[in-house]
Amino acid sequence: MVPEEIHDFFLAGGGVAGALIGLLFVAISVSAPRLARQGHEAQLHRVRASAALTAFLNALVISLFALIPGRKIGLTAVIVGFLGLMFVAAALLSLWRVRHARWATARDAAFLLGLVVVFVVQMITGVQIIAQPAGSGNVNQIAVLVIVCFLIGIARAWELIGGPSIGLTREVTAMISGQNHEAAEREDGEPPPS
Structure with missing residues (x-):
């Protein structure tokens, strides 16, 4: 059973998911030539x-x-988690099939691993809900996983449309590279930029 105090979360979650799916369809149509x-x-x-x-x-x-x-959320979490794991397996087979596919970044590998973790935790939590339907803690954990799915989906959609990526590691590396480049120019006798 879903506790009454979390009912509104799932009501809002359904609306947010529907809106994000609609926006994803727009993003896919914009990215259609690349796909x-x-x-x-x-x-x-x-x-x-x-x-x-x-x-x-x-x-x-x-x-x-x-x-x-x-009492449907436990069984739903197990079934949808299993289907999610099947997607990850299919995605890996798809990338392996083209054989030339390399991970563009470690982020892609971490993403698929992250999805596996989400779906496995979701399935375990679903089984716990089925075994102990009165406990609300497991339903709260499912709610957190819904939020994690939103974040994962948004991150993937952002990469799909080619949104800019500004990360701490990338910026620090660029800053250090820029300083090294400036130092090399000064050694060559060029005046430093003013």
């Missing part, structure tokens, strides 16, 4: 698009089933 190409880079974009949709659908399905009276 239609052949090759490993296009395949990586297709996997990112599918991963965002999978994360959003996971959140949507759980949120909607949580709103139905009765």
